[in-house]
Amino acid sequence: MASFFCFAKPTAVAVMLDLSGSQASLGSEAMKGMVLAVSQLNPTESQRLLVSLNNSQSNDKIAHKTAKYLFKNVALAAGFTDSNAVIAVGPELVKSKIALISIGATDPRLPAMFNNQVFLVPFGDNAQASAAAEFATKKFGKKVAILWDKSSDYTIELPQYFAARFKQLNGNILLNQSFSGCSINIKPHANKLKQVDFVYLAGLPNCIGQTILSLRQQGIDKPIIGGDGLDTPNLLQSALSNVWFTTHAWLSQQNKNNKVQQFLKDYKQFYGSMPQNAFAALGYDAAMIINLANTKAQSSQAITEALEKINSYIGISGTISYSPQHHVPIKTVWILEVANGKQKLATQFIPTKIVPTN
DSSP states (O other), X not given: XXXXXXXXXXXXXXXXXXXXXXXXXXXXXXXXXXXXXHHTSOHHHHXXXXXXXXXXTTOHHHHHHHHHHHGGGOSEEEEOSSHHHHHHHHHHHHHHTOEEEESSOXXXXXXXXXXXXXXXXXXXXXXXXXXXXXXXXXXXXXXXXXXXXXXXXXXXXXXXXXXXXXXXXXXXEEEEEEEOSSOOOOGGGHHHHHHOSEEEEEOOTTTHHHHHHHHHHTTOOSOEEEOGGGOSGGGXXXXXXXXXXXXXXXXXXXXXXXXXXXXXXHHHHHHSSOOSSTHHHHHHHHHHHHHHHHHHOSSGGGHHHHHHTOOXXXXXXXXXXXXXXXXXXXXXXXXXXXXXXXXXXXXXXXXSOOOOOO
């Protein structure tokens, strides 16, 4: 555990992110984005924050144990790139009566699950799945195989939202199959997979490169599209092609957005390298939103109300607005293509229709 920016009478904020384990490729970038943002605050702003940084190690039991201790002593919590972790700490969040800023957990049900005390920085899974369905039906066709990892709430819920929107678009689901681990045995489903136009894959970041490689090695050459769990360097190590994924930002020097370009410049100057995925942008935006709410709040106890008044904050990952009724922002979904292990922008848009939460 480490902490920084300790001044008189600060607002205490507990940040929990996975810096090791299966979520580390996402959590580490989110943490880097947060640290960069805090380093850019002016002295007056930084004096009002005491931020503790905690590694939840991609372990829900550790996350819950840490939250049980921390949440009693802070005015605000932030963190996580996986919905399971937020669910694990949710009971302690309710007991503490503080808000939690979800940096990368995308389950749109989280606010309702925990007394409306959760605010998402990213869009919800229903939004990114709806965008994937709208894009894929136009790009690939209307016959799909859905493959999903059964070990995570994220990979269980995401394909359900995709299936709902895909059916609305008159799509035909030829196969809807769970798997476990990093590889998929497609032999029992080979005939159906030959008939589909594309595969929708819901996988986890630590396994996703190996998962797709296993499909390719078994002769599945169909286009593959998935969610933000594919936004990880693990996807690029095998020089894969014909892969697409939805994500939260396009952190490329080809992006002409001035705010994104400044972020990339600052990040490289601070760390000596470019960000590895969009979770760096989410971490940065989370820190800035925390600072904005804390600046507007009359006291540390009033931060939740201040968060609900944030309207049209323009971040690196898009425009973020909250209200007492809505703690999940409606944001642009970016779709990136992977070809020969390199990423490029396919498109970006807000879905025409976002299916409701399950």
